[in-house]
Amino acid sequence: MTQAVPAPAAVSAAAGAPALIALDWGTTSMRAYLLGEDGAVLQGRESSAGIMKLPAGGFDEVFDETCGAWLDLALALPVIAAGMVGSAQGWLEAPYIQTPADASALVGGIVKVQAKRGVTVHIVPGVLQPGMLPNVMRGEETQIFGALAGDASLESGAQGALIGLPGTHAKWAFVSGGRIERFYTFMTGETFSALRDHTILGRTMRATEHPESEAFVRGVDTAKDAGHAGMLATIFSTRTLGLTGQLAPEQQADYLSGLLIGHELRGLNEVLAREQANLAGKTLRLIGNDALCERYRVALARFGCNDAKTVALATERGLFRIAAQAGLVKSAARAG
Amino acid sequence: MTQAVPAPAAVSAAAGAPALIALDWGTTSMRAYLLGEDGAVLQGRESSAGIMKLPAGGFDEVFDETCGAWLDLALALPVIAAGMVGSAQGWLEAPYIQTPADASALVGGIVKVQAKRGVTVHIVPGVLQPGMLPNVMRGEETQIFGALAGDASLESGAQGALIGLPGTHAKWAFVSGGRIERFYTFMTGETFSALRDHTILGRTMRATEHPESEAFVRGVDTAKDAGHAGMLATIFSTRTLGLTGQLAPEQQADYLSGLLIGHELRGLNEVLAREQANLAGKTLRLIGNDALCERYRVALARFGCNDAKTVALATERGLFRIAAQAGLVKSAARAG
Incomplete structure (x- = not known):
């Protein structure tokens, strides 16, 4: 169910000591990253245990299977997770924060769940745009902040920028001033x-x-x-x-x-x-x-x-950036 | 598979001698009507044997089962059919006629197939609108001419009229001067x-x-x-x-x-x-x-x-009108 994914050659050279376990945990799959102090990906693991395809042991079993070896080596590593893992059907519900949403609002909405092995998992909330045609995202907000990290041109410009996330349910987000102003699905x-x-x-x-x-x-x-x-x-x-x-x-x-x-x-x-x-x-x-x-x-x-x-590595960068802003990693160096 | 359908009370009183067997033969079902000299429905029969659900005996078996009793009583009755029965997967392909299409163009496109019991079945062609976004219909053209029959207001007016046929593949046809000018699916x-x-x-x-x-x-x-x-x-x-x-x-x-x-x-x-x-x-x-x-x-x-x-009885009226225009029924009285 779980397999190791080679770390991208380009960033693994930049290594550094392990600083963060970052999880991208969606409906049909889960990706776990061991990130260094500078946000670089040291190792990656992938599991087919999305939140709708959990084994008998539930979230804890998947977490142990993908991240256990890392935690054995460095017990004190902080853990952050984004995606459907924070939905009502997830490990613990992280209620949506509303648009316009900046990174500190996301940090403010983080909920914490205690894994069986004692570690605290920090779950990033999704974003809700209320109204007549409401929109919701879970996971994409983290990718968007990953895209904003280290790309100053995205935050400048009077009209802001548009970030598209193609897929099953494609999202288009209007961002400006470091905030998700609104988005469409x-x-x-x-x-x-x-x-x-x-x-x-x-x-x-x-x-x-x-x-x-x-x-x-x-x-x-x-x-x-x-x-x-x-x-x-x-x-x-x-x-x-x-x-x-x-x-x-x-x-x-x-x-x-x-x-x-x-x-x-x-x-x-x-x-x-x-x-x-x-x-x-x-x-x-x-x-x-x-x-x-x-x-x-x-x-x-x-x-x-x-x-x-x-944008390359948007998920990994987004998770690192939010963790840094939440004070989970000592180095707040940008994952640029 | 076949069941008799009561003739609509309102028109059966207007009876008259049997003059035409009219078939509405689609993909998933078939309806057969025995029509009087004035176009009124004398009897109706319904079968689940659409062209994609034929029994081993094929079109002939379904035709015999639904219309055999009528033909036994009045062997010389003409037979007309519309719908997917004229498609490439039908009894005999009736190539599309093109828009703009009037009733005489439809009549000109009729193809004839000999049923095993000797009767000739006249199959009404569908309509094709060529172009970058082509459109096709089979069966709806007959209903549209049924709607035009006896409704003078539909043919007047500078802009013509719009006829909608809701359903799986809804059609909207622009008609004027007794012609289908163009249509959308x-x-x-x-x-x-x-x-x-x-x-x-x-x-x-x-x-x-x-x-x-x-x-x-x-x-x-x-x-x-x-x-x-x-x-x-x-x-x-x-x-x-x-x-x-x-x-x-x-x-x-x-x-x-x-x-x-x-x-x-x-x-x-x-x-x-x-x-x-x-x-x-x-x-x-x-x-x-x-x-x-x-x-x-x-x-x-x-x-x-x-x-x-x-529009009530559009199919029956359309089949009668086209049969009349094709000279299949002696009385060309309008099925109004």
Whole structure:
């Protein structure tokens, strides 16, 4: 269930003494990091025991299995955790803090749970944006503060910056002055899977090994251009372009993916338009796995946005930064 | 598999001699009607043998089972059929005719298949709208011409009329001068099912016996109002309104349904806006089952449209009208 993950070569050289155990504990998986005094990753371990897939021994068993060896070596290491581990179904609920949220508000919302082996685990709260269309995040707030750490350009600029976290439930956060001002959730990844696997659209698709980049871009452009009747209408073209010989079965999944990501960015652009702004004029960062961020970079370029960089190690940096701000690590050196 | 359906009392009194066997043969079911000289329904039979659920004997077996008794009584009855029975997976493929399409174009596209018992079955073609976002229909074209039959007001008016056919794949057709000018397909029903049954949104829903009308309207209004980031974002509020105690588990399915229907109508309204028109100013008709049409009427009212009438017997009337125009029935009396 647990396996060691090699520490990234680039940072492990910077080593230093172990200073913090940092956990990214989500619904379907858990990642544990042993961080040095300067925030560098010394070792990493990964477990499939997300909070919905716990073994009989629960949170304690997973914690022992992933972090026991580290704690045996250095019993006094502080422990910080973020993600669904702080939800109502988690180890201990860390009630949401509300937007606008800065790092010290996150620190103020930390809850502590005593692990069986005596160690205190500090759980970072999620963020809630109240209102008519409420939004919630758990884990992404930590990644966002990781992205802000050591990137001064993100905090400057009159309009602030936009940080995108593509995935099952993609998030786009508006940050400025070191705060998460507000954010949106797009069910892009999960809707894609549901449409592909459980509607007529999947029936004419054929799997392929290589990405169909042209079809992906075509989907993005179709969603972006105004001449359609909205997403419920455009998605049907995945089928009808196939029926009329304009889209091969191998291209249909990437076309649909492009459509949905295009509709996501179009929706975001409409929010910006109401504020006399647009994607092309914003400072953007992406957090996520490289392949998915690359898809978003391609899609963003269709919206005139060509400088969306992917932030590396956002989770590890975020956990270290919050731990430092909470006084859990002696050195408050930035994980830049 | 086959069961008799009582003829609607209101029209069976108008009887007359049997003149036509009319089949509405879709993917998951088949309905057969015995129509009189004036188009009135004399008898009806229903089978679960849609084209994807055929018995070993195929189309002939289903045809014999549903219509054999009628043919035994009056061997010379002409037979007309519409729907997926004319698709590539059907009894015989009736290639699509293209928009703009009038009734005589439909008649010109009829293909004939010889049933084993010697009778000729006339299959009405579907309609294709070519282009960058192609659209196809099979069966709905017949219902639309049924709606036009005997309703002069639909064909008048400078802007023509809009006919909506809610369902798994909802259609909205622009008709004028007795033609289907163009149409849109919205995957509203199928997307709703996929989101409810195969995403996180369904997990917090609780089934209820009575419709949650208030939650439905709230969903429609949310989708209609401009202040959001598009459908991929609004649907997530089904969950977050629940998390924040603003939407009970029993209300979440109807809220999501309202959201999707609202996004459908918003998309349609945006098409109209590009033509300096809007839903509130259009002549509208709905074709479909009463409960679903009633939901759409409620939703349309939120868009300022209060006179969307449901057309009764559109399928039967459409089949009779096309048969009459094809010379299959001697009396070309309108099924008004």
